Each structure stands twice: as C-alpha cells, then as structure tokens.
Amino acid sequence: MANINTLDPGASPLDYYGFELRRCREAAGLTQRQLGDIVNYTGSLVGQVETARKVPTPEFSERVDAALGTGGLLSRLVELVLRSQLPAWFREVAELEARATKICTFQMGMIHGLLQTPTYARATLGTIDETGIEDRTAARLVRQRIFQKSTPPSFWGVFSEAALYQEIGRGGTMREQLAHLLSYERDPRINIQILPFSAGEHAGLTGSFTLFNFASDPTIVYTEGYGSAHPTANPETVADCSLRYDHLQAAALSIRDSADLIRGVMEDRYGEQLA
Template sequence: MPPACSVLITLGYDLKRTPPGVEARGLRQAQLGEIIFCTGSLIGQIETTRKVPTRDFSERLDAALGTDGVFSRLIGLVLRSQLPTWFQPYAEMEARATYISTYQAQLVYGLLQTEEYARAVLATGMPDDLDGLVAARMERQRILEREQPPLAWAILDEAVLHRPIGGVEVMRNQLARLLDFASHRWMRIQVLPFVAGEHSSLAGSFNLLRFDDDPDLIYTEDLISGHMTANPETIREAMRRYAHVQAAALSVEASAALIARVMEERYGNRPNLEERAVA
C-alpha cells in the first residue's frame, strides 16, 4: 500500500471511530459538518480517503471534537504524502534547512507562491488530485511561519514577473505577495533583469540548502523528476554560479521597485512601497 494511502486511511479511521471521533460522539456527518462549516458529504469523502483534508479543516475538527491537536498534527503527514514521490525527499530536507538560496528562471519559487498561482502551475501537469497537490504546496510554506524560519534568498529571473500564470488577477496578487516579503526578516528577493543578458545559470533553476549538522545539498529538476546531491565539487560549482547570478541581479530595493512597476504596467495596480522599506 502506498504511504499516501496508509496515512489517509489512518486519518479517516481516526475521524470516524477514534474517541472522541464522530461515532464516539454520536454525531452524524451532517451534524459535524454544521459544527465545522462544511458538508456532511465532505466528511464522508475524507473518512473514506476519497478527499484530502485541508489544514483548516483539521484544525476546526480538533476544536469541534476536543481532540487536543490530533488531527492538526496528522495533517502535516497527510499533506506531505500528497507530494510526488520523487519530490518528497527534497521537501523533507527543505523543511530541515537553516539556509535556502534559490535561482528561479521560469516560475516563482514554491515557498513564495500564492494558492491561486500554485493551482495554475500545478494544473499544467493534469494531476488526478489538483486540490491535494495545492494543499501540499501550501503546507510546505509553513516553514516560513516558524518562530525561527530558515534564512532564505530567492533570485527570480525578470521573465518570472512577465509570464502571466493564471491571468491578470492571479499575477497581480502574486507580485503583491512578493512585495510583502520586502519587509520580511528572514527572506530576501532579488530580480535578475533582462539587461543582464547571458549569465552563469542559463542552464536553469536550482536550489541550495544548508544545514547546521549536515552537508550542503543542491537540488535541480528535469522534465519528470528532481535530483539532489551533496557532491562537494557540484556544490562549489553551484555556489560559484549563484554568486555570479546574485552579483548580476538588482539590489533588494531595486528589485522591489521593478516588481512594483511590472505590477502596475502589466497587471494594473501600483502598490505603496513606502510601507515595505527594506532595513
């Protein structure tokens, strides 16, 4: 049985039978649905693993059933199990990293995507369970909400700002989210402008992860899967290329100004950057 199925079965079983679950409380699905503001049908689908629950659903369930965070803790495993099998090892390492640096040539980095942007990106793969993939990607972003999240530095090619993923409104909201990080203590964003011309990472996007007690890792993707390596020579080459890309990129402040300009000119809104000044 795939791990994803076994985790979902555990959650469904706990929802239906584990005290003080639905049956133990004498609640019908429709009654519980009224309490946590959803349909009884949805609860039935989650009980039978036909539907992947969201974190919000799990937190409301804990509150309604008095389960002391059981479902809120389990949902992390459930959502991680929805990630592609080849991606799960990277997601686990990403969650443990103390420093993340990334260069993205085509898309906004996954940890910075809005839900609508992520949905448009993930839909291109025509997955069987788009909702589950989107929920899993949003769950990954929780590492940025920790009391002490990883230090993170993202360099985005200017093409990322111009590619209209999901349409005008989705892009407007996505660029606004990028600007929100201009005042974020742990995250910095730079843009590699078109005028930089040829650069050291024309081969594509990559992520570098650093840890307190483990070797550095580099992660890349091809058409159908991802690859991690801790090979010292590969790491040194990746760091050299990243340093060159960073040197060619705009400053954090100039990057925010470019994002705001593209947001106005292409997507119809000019944000106020005065409240997003970078320290």
C-alpha cells in the same frame, strides 16, 4: 473503496488521518452529519475523509480540531497527509525544505513554490493535467508552513526578470502573485532579488537550482527535470553551484531595487487585471 470498519491506520497518512478523525468524532458523541454542521461542511465530506476517499485541507483540520478539542492533532497530521500527496519523486525535496536552516534558490522562469499564491500554483500545476488539481495545489501550498515554524529557515531567492513577465493564470493571478512577493519586503527571513534582463549573460544560464543548508549535515544542491528530482551532496557540484549563486546575487538588483521593479511591473503590466 476503503471500508470504515476495516480502515487500516497504518496503510498511509491519509488512512491514519481518517482513522483518527473517526475516533475523535465518536469520542465526542457526534455523527458525521452533526460534526459537519458544526464545522460548516457536509456530513458526506466528513465521511469521505474518514474513509480515506477525500484529502482533508488545513482549514478543515483546524475547524475540526476546534470543534472536537483535539489539541491540534488533525492540523499536525494534515501536513503529513498533504506531503504524501506530492509526486513520489518530489517528497525527498519537501523533506529537505522542512529540515533546512537556509534555502537559496535561483529560478529562471517562474516563482518558487514556497512563495506561490494558490491561484498561481493551481495554474502551473494544471497546465497539462487538471486531475486532482485541488489536492495537488493544497500539497504544494502546505510546504509553505515551514515559514511558520518557531525557527523557520531563511530564504534567499534570485528570480530572473522573465519570471515577472511570464504571465501565469488568468485575471488577476499575476498581479496577486507579485503583490504576494512584495508582502515579504520587510521580512528579514525571506529575501527576494531580481536578476534584470540588463545583466546579460549570467551564471545561471544552465538552469534553475536550489541550495539547502543544514545545521549539521552537508549542503545539498537540487535541480529538477520533467518528473524527476536530482538532489546531490557531491562536493564539487555544491561548490560550483554555490559559486554560481554568489555571482547571481552579485549581478541581481538589491532587495530594495528588486521590490521597486516588482512593483513597477505589477502596475505597468498587470495594473488592469481583475481577479
């Protein structure tokens, strides 16, 4: 267990966050309990964050920034903290997402993490192991902040129709998730197409993949295995996956027709679901 008097801010992003939180709180002349009362959290939780025993959330960070007048310091740091909570093998992928100017992905059986709702993400992450599920869910969701940047990447997603029917979570999880996809219907930067079952054999039968395009660096292809990431800039692989993606887009429904299909599945299959 970390000791507040010996906490090393260079040990990890979580330790650095705790060190800065304590420094700002003390500069404001507040106890942990007083700060907790102001931001509607317990003083115990404030202490746990300060000693790197608890991972802070974006909401906690925003409230504390407002209470202490830190100019958004903790809200900026929390992204680093949550990114550090990602599996080691996935951190490079999160960096690619953060740097990319364009992201093109094909997904066989589920919604891409950048478009997942909290309940959908929690359900997928907790399938085998629910240990630390809230922290792992927050770490996945913070990746979506790339769409809030002043110059966000464009996102093009082709999802198999199977992803709409693979029922994830309980209650209204799937209805909420499909409604979330529809919320991007008029967003020119986030484009969703559905590859219908009627397309038959297609160029993505070998599996899901993602293409990352950058302003000046080579395009990178990312594929994923169980507990492993496989990014590559190999020109032949990039060319092959780029061609496959072009064919998948051509076989997929238009953006408008895709939205109509999502809407239909949401009502016909999940219309009676309750949250």
